[in-house]
Structures are given as structure tokens and as C-alpha cells.
Amino acid sequence: MEVLLSIKNVSKYFGGLAANKDLSFDIEKGEIIGLIGPNGSGKTTLINVITGNYAADQGSIRFKGHEIVGLKPYTINRLGIARTYQVVQPFVGMSVRENVVAGVLFGRDGKGRKMKAAWEKADEVLELCHMQEKKNEMVENLTIADVKRLEIAKAMATDPDLLLLDEGMAGLNPKEIDDALELITQINKMGITLLVVEHVMKAVMSISQRVVVLHQGLLMAIGTPETIVRDEQVIKAYLGEKYTLRQKNQGEAKRL
Amino acid sequence: MIEKRKNILLFGILILALVFFPFLATNYWIRLFTGIFMYGTLAQATNILMGFSGLVPFGNVVFFGIGAYFTGITMLSLGFPFFIALILGGSVCFVFAFVVGHPVLKLKGHYFAIATMGISEAIKQIATNVKITRGGMGLNLPLVPLEVNASYLFFYFLMFSAMILVTIATFWISKNRVGYALRAIMSNEDGAKSIGINTPHYKVLAWAISAFFTGLAGGIFAYWYGYIDPPSVFDIGISVRFIIMILLGGAGTIIGPLLGAFFIELLSETVWSQFLFIHLGVLGAIIVLVVIFMPKGFVWFYRQKFSLEALMENVRKGKL
Amino acid sequence: MLILQVLINGILIGGLYGCVAVGFSLVWGVSNIINLSHGIFIMLGAYITFWLFTLFHIDPFLSIPISAAILFLVGYLVQKFLLNYVVGYTQQSGFGVFLSLILTFGLARVLENLMVGIWSGDWRSVTTTYSGLSLHLAGVSIPYIRIAVFGVALFSAGLLSIFLYRSRAGMAIRAITFNTVGAQIVGIELDRIYNITFALGAALAGIAGSLVSLIYSFSPFLSTPYLSWAFVIVVMGGLGSIYGAIAGGILLGIIESVASVYVGPGYQQAIGFIILVLLLVFRPQGLFGKKFLK
Numbered sequence: 001m002e003v004l005l006s007i008k009n010v011s012k013y014f015g016g017l018a019a020n021k022d023l024s025f026d027i028e029k030g031e032i033i034g035l036i037g038p039n040g041s042g043k044t045t046l047i048n049v050i051t052g053n054y055a056a057d058q059g060s061i062r063f064k065g066h067e068i069v070g071l072k073p074y075t076i077n078r079l080g081i082a083r084t085y086q087v088v089q090p091f092v093g094m095s096v097r098e099n100v101v102a103g104v105l106f107g108r109d110g111k112g113r114k115m116k117a118a119w120e121k122a123d124e125v126l127e128l129c130h131m132q133e134k135k136n137e138m139v140e141n142l143t144i145a146d147v148k149r150l151e152i153a154k155a156m157a158t159d160p161d162l163l164l165l166d167e168g169m170a171g172l173n174p175k176e177i178d179d180a181l182e183l184i185t186q187i188n189k190m191g192i193t194l195l196v197v198e199h200v201m202k203a204v205m206s207i208s209q210r211v212v213v214l215h216q217g218l219l220m221a222i223g224t225p226e227t228i229v230r231d232e233q234v235i236k237a238y239l240g241e242k243y244t245l246r247q248k249n250q251g252e253a254k255r256l
Numbered sequence: 257m258i259e260k261r262k263n264i265l266l267f268g269i270l271i272l273a274l275v276f277f278p279f280l281a282t283n284y285w286i287r288l289f290t291g292i293f294m295y296g297t298l299a300q301a302t303n304i305l306m307g308f309s310g311l312v313p314f315g316n317v318v319f320f321g322i323g324a325y326f327t328g329i330t331m332l333s334l335g336f337p338f339f340i341a342l343i344l345g346g347s348v349c350f351v352f353a354f355v356v357g358h359p360v361l362k363l364k365g366h367y368f369a370i371a372t373m374g375i376s377e378a379i380k381q382i383a384t385n386v387k388i389t390r391g392g393m394g395l396n397l398p399l400v401p402l403e404v405n406a407s408y409l410f411f412y413f414l415m416f417s418a419m420i421l422v423t424i425a426t427f428w429i430s431k432n433r434v435g436y437a438l439r440a441i442m443s444n445e446d447g448a449k450s451i452g453i454n455t456p457h458y459k460v461l462a463w464a465i466s467a468f469f470t471g472l473a474g475g476i477f478a479y480w481y482g483y484i485d486p487p488s489v490f491d492i493g494i495s496v497r498f499i500i501m502i503l504l505g506g507a508g509t510i511i512g513p514l515l516g517a518f519f520i521e522l523l524s525e526t527v528w529s530q531f532l533f534i535h536l537g538v539l540g541a542i543i544v545l546v547v548i549f550m551p552k553g554f555v556w557f558y559r560q561k562f563s564l565e566a567l568m569e570n571v572r573k574g575k576l
Numbered sequence: 577m578l579i580l581q582v583l584i585n586g587i588l589i590g591g592l593y594g595c596v597a598v599g600f601s602l603v604w605g606v607s608n609i610i611n612l613s614h615g616i617f618i619m620l621g622a623y624i625t626f627w628l629f630t631l632f633h634i635d636p637f638l639s640i641p642i643s644a645a646i647l648f649l650v651g652y653l654v655q656k657f658l659l660n661y662v663v664g665y666t667q668q669s670g671f672g673v674f675l676s677l678i679l680t681f682g683l684a685r686v687l688e689n690l691m692v693g694i695w696s697g698d699w700r701s702v703t704t705t706y707s708g709l710s711l712h713l714a715g716v717s718i719p720y721i722r723i724a725v726f727g728v729a730l731f732s733a734g735l736l737s738i739f740l741y742r743s744r745a746g747m748a749i750r751a752i753t754f755n756t757v758g759a760q761i762v763g764i765e766l767d768r769i770y771n772i773t774f775a776l777g778a779a780l781a782g783i784a785g786s787l788v789s790l791i792y793s794f795s796p797f798l799s800t801p802y803l804s805w806a807f808v809i810v811v812m813g814g815l816g817s818i819y820g821a822i823a824g825g826i827l828l829g830i831i832e833s834v835a836s837v838y839v840g841p842g843y844q845q846a847i848g849f850i851i852l853v854l855l856l857v858f859r860p861q862g863l864f865g866k867k868f869l870k
Contacts, residue, residue, distance in 0.1 A: 053446065053449070072449070072454075073450055074451075074452045074453055074454045074455065077450060077451060077452040078452045082450070082451070085446070085450070089444040089446075089447050090444070091444060091447065091448075092443050093439060093443060094443070098436070102437075102439075102440050102451060102453075103452075105433045105436055106433070106437065106451055106452035106453045107452045110433075115432060154447075155450075155451070158452055312674050314674075360856075360857060363856055363857065363860070366610060366677070367856050369674065369677065370807060371857070373807075374804075374807070374808075374850075374852040375849070377800070377845060377846075378846040378849035378853070379846075381842065381843060381845045381849070382843070384842065385846075493681075496681050499674070499678070
């Protein structure tokens, strides 16, 4: 499989704290890879480092063979990496359609685009994300699920090869989660590679081909969802040592 | 769509009225309106930066001064014809803003505002001390080669054209990518960066464009008045005045700053004949009232169609 | 030795600069209000001393407490009846922060005109019998007045510091800079604290003004240099920091003293402003590290 994004020995420090420590893994073209870990394990930091919002202190990140550490976020976006934000902040004062047009105008092929072509492309993206009916709504009037969908639409408008989703399911009800999963699958079918950061276990496990687990800034495990779920270290990290010990003891007691 | 056509018709009638007006009015009124157009130009120019990106350049008057001095000096010492000197003055301002903008526009909120004030005051002091500007004694520009009534008309139409020009520029910006970039930046700078907007570039471009038009107004002012000195053309009070006009009329709208300019200038002129401090007191009172009742300015207020509930909501929010 | 003279001049006047900046820094750091009337308040203090001296022959140094008290009252009233309406906006709406700038700018113009009305625009100064006396030491001449001004300036800053750290009102002021909501939960009334803070800032301006009258000539139109010094020093010394204001003041005093000898006296303010802009761009947290209040 072709490697799209290669992360090697990436570290990011805030003062004395290592938010990301010596992380290394590859993202393969066309896959959906999940990124999980307890709060504070460094998931969002890693996304910010990849997109250039933070500069990596150590290590290298190669996208399609090019080194991207040190580049500005807007340059990285134009190379083909888009992301959504955990705390969604759409462009207020503009309609849904205008928000997407902004992405079209400045994303990958944005430079040469005329306004008319931009409007048309925006409509295409809105179709894909099932938001055409809401296209003239002002973003202040949207529901949380719609705002999150808009985040994805904006990112898609920039024509990415790699899409990083940062906890897009938080605050959604089960039906909305299913809709979101469907959209993600659809996007993936178009050939776009996805990195999905999630806390909603069921969602991320059902959709990812591989899962990366972070814990306290370190890469704890990487593998298919099935192996991760059974990995003892992962269970300990998520559920705590006492629980695992209790499970073990209970298991032993049962065997007696 | 009928709304749009109605608006364009209204606008066209207004323009026509203003074109014929000076032929029917006395010189007093022509001069008054020339001044109004000047502030209209200044307000609209700064609206390009402020209205779309939310940054408040308190020191933007520095470009007024640079434009004024550059026009004056090149005409006086180099014998340049007025229009060449004027365009040159505006261009110098554009370049200056472009160069200084890259470091200074990294600043947020009131740090940017203060930095621009600092730049303006520094340039003012330099202008007072440097020989080429004739320092504190001021600069006398060459006389306008027109007889009195003709020169009144000349400056009236010149300022009017400047105001129309900058308004067209603002309109064009609001509809195309620069406008989108700025609005996105104002709303969510990180989000803007993430969709490929080169945020420093657009902020600097907006400032440079506003600088150009501000410099243009300064150059026209210099030729109009015939005499300039540092305290009068680098006066932060001018900036404050046109910023208030922008806020009053509605930042980010196209006609807002112009409405604000008309309102404040006409009000000032009528109140001027009264006491000096009442004049400033009234201005101050207007600001407070605007802030409480029309926090986004005339145009937004009008768009809400004067709903009483909206008014009460604003008051309640304000009294928090 | 010229260099020693220049340095001592700079340090002594720097104390005054520090006093000029402290009140400004306090109000900005605590209430997030950039008081463009600060320079005018200083002038007011100068005129109060001038009047007391010329009309009642009160020694300028003795007039300092009176000047402080009057300005305290003025500041209290301004905050209570004008600025408190706007403070809510400084935290909220997009352009709210600039309202305090515009309002205080307007207030400054109004006060300026009032002062011209009362005292005329002529330049004034306060000259006492001891104004010309200097200490001569190691080849440098140090006017006694400047030493006294330096002392009073530092003393006032010290008093403020004690107030902020040892009194209940002072603690309340420090509490709200960290967390306005948290402070309110423990019963601190924001409005009252804003009133006291602004009043204190004005009082310090009054003290600075009285001191200014002893050294410089002044007029109602001369408020801008003091305001600009306050700006530069606050950025140099860090927002809300008293030690930063004094240290920044002294540093600025030295820089200006050196500059006026080697570059030319007219450029003092320009240099100050250029330093301001450079600092904002390259080191916004000030020369002295992190801002300790907010």
C-alpha cells in the first residue's frame, strides 16, 4: 500500500510537558485510520502538528514524499491536507454556502478560480454533504449536528487528499452519529484518506481499518480494531489498573 | 431582486443630485460637502480594513499625513503636477503599509490599534523635525491655477470622485475573494488558515488598500487647503472621528461609513456655531447612545426594521 | 563626566516616568480600559499644584496629597458615571474594546478645553526658592528637586504596592484581574472595584502631574507626551506590573536621556514610539518577562 503521510519521531513540548513524544507511524493511501486515547494523550496536539498550527519540536512528517514540518497551515492545506476543529467555529455573519465558497476559493485549486466557478463547486460539496437545503441559512441558526457537518463541508471544499477529523461526533445523538459515519464512508469511497480522532468508541472502531492509540504523549499501540480492543495495555490505560487487576483476579477466581 | 433594483435606482438619483447640487448652492455649502466627502472617503477607506477584518487602525491618519506631505513636497520641490503627485502620495502609503504591515499585523486587537497610534505619533514627530517638510512651520503648496468659484467646484468633484472610487473598491472587495478572506479571518483566524487562507497576506493587503485611499484623501486635502503642518495632518483625532463614523453607520457595510460621515459632519457643522465643549459633549453623548442602542450601526439597525423587541434586547444586553 | 551625568539624569527622570505609567498600567491591567485621558489627568494635577502655589503659596510637595485627593474624586466620578456603562461592552462586542479608547479620548478633549477655559493655553511652571539648587558630586550636577521627585515617585508606587497587597480593597482589585467571575462569586462587587481602581489611577496621575509641574513647563495641550510615555512603559514593563512600570520608566528615562544627547532633543517621543512598536511586535510580554497581573 502506498504511504500518504509518514510521521517519524515527532515530538512536541509545551514548556516541560511532552504532549507528543517520539511518535512514528504511517498513514496509507485510501485507508480510514482511527486515533484514540484518553483525554490529554496528545491527539489534538498531533493533529495541530500535522496541519502546521503547531510546529513540531522534533521529527519529520512527510506528505506524498514532501517534508511539511515548518510549513504554514495554509500552505499545508493547499498541498492537500484538510482538518476539522474539535470546537467548531464556522464563519459567522456568512451563510452556509458562503462558508463553503470560502473553502473553495482558497483551497487547493482555489487560486485561479473565478467566483462563478466557486459558487458551482460549493454547491457540489454541499450536495455531497447533504446540506443543499440549508445552503442559504446563516450559520448562527444551525443545529450542532449541522455545524459539524458544515465543518466537514468546508474541509472538503479545499479538495484534500487527507482529511483529519477531530472529534466530530461529540454531542451528536445516535442517529446523527450514523449519518456522520455514512458521510465519512462516502468520502472515503471517493478516494480520500481519513484520520479520525474520536472518543465515541463504537463509531471509530466500526469504521477504521486500523487504530492508533496514544497515551500520555506516547504511541501505545497500533493495529486493527479487533487487536486493539483486546490489547491489555490499552485496556489498562483506558479503564485503569485497578479494574484490570480486578478483572484478572475475578478471572482467576472463576477458574478456581 | 426588486429590492436590488430599487436600491440601485435610489443610489443613482442620489449621485445625480450630488452632481447637480454644487451648481445651485453657495460656496459655503460646496465647501461643507467637500469636507463631508473627504470624511466619507476616509471612513470608507478604513472600512476596508476594519469592516471586514475587525482590526481597528487608530493610527490610520498617518497615511493622511504621508499622502498630504508627499503630494505637497513633490509639487513644491520637484514641480510635479498635482495628479501625478497625488497618485504617488497614495502609492507611497500603499508601500509603507505593505512593508510595515507584515510585522505589525501579527498583533491582535488593541495591541494593533496602539501600534498604529505609535507609528502615527512617531512619524508626526519625525515630520516636525525633518527639514524637507519645513517642520513645525508647515508647508505651503503651490496655488491652484483656477479662479475662486471654479476651484470650489474642482475640489468638490475631486473629493466626490475619491469617495465614489473608494466605495466602488469596497464593494468589489466585499464580493470577491479578498472580502471572503477578511471576513473569514475576522470570524475565526485559525479556521481561515486551515482552509488555505494566507492570513497575513490578506490583512496586509487590506491595510495597504485602505492606506492608498487615505493617502489620496490627504493629498487632495493638502492642495485644497494650501497649507499643512504636522499637528493638523497627523492628528489622531481625525482617525477617531472617522472610526466613529464607521461604527455609527455600520462597519462592514457599503453605505454605512458614508452615512456616518454625513451625519457626524452635518451635526458638527450645525452645532459648531454653539460652544466648543458642547460640540464635543454632544459627540461623546452620541457615541454612548450609539453603543447602547445601535451597537452595530445605522445600517444593521435599519435592517432590523426598527423592531422594538430588538431595541429592548440590546438595552438589556448592554445593561449587563 | 558626560556619560555619568546623562545616566543620572535619565534615572532620576525615569522615576517620574514610572509614576506617570503606574496608574495607567493599573487601570489597563485591571479593568481593561485604556485611559486616553491619563495625560490630561496628569496636566490637571500639575495645574492644581500650580494654583495652590501661586494663590495660596502652598509648597508644591505639600500640595501632592491634595492633588491626589482631587484626582481620586475625579477618577471615581468618571468611572462611576461614564465608564461603568461601557465596561460591560469592553468584555463583549467585537468593537467594544475600542469604546473605552474613544470615550476617554473624547473626555480628554473636553477636559482639555475646560482647562484652557480656566487657565488659558499659556505655558505655566512652578518655580520655588529651592528650584535652582543642585548637589554637586563627582563632577555631576544633580538638582535637589529631581532627587526629591524621584523619591516621591518611588514612594507613591511603593504605597500603591502596599495597598494592593495588604489591604482588603487591594486584594479585591488583584482578584478581579485574574478572574472576574470567580471574584464576583466570593462577593466582590465589580463596579465598586472598577471605581476604586480608576480613582487610584487618576490619583497617581495627579501625583505625577504635581511632580511634573516642578520640573517641566506645561499647558493643557501638552498631555500627549505623558500619555505616550505611559504606553511605552506599560508595554516595556508588562501590563499591570508596578515594578515593571517603575523599572520601565527608569529604562525609558535613560534611553531618552542618552538619545537627546546623541540624536537630538526633538526626537524623544519618536524614539519612544518606535520602541513601543518594536516591543509590541517582537516582545509583547515586556522586557521583564511575564505580566504578573493578567
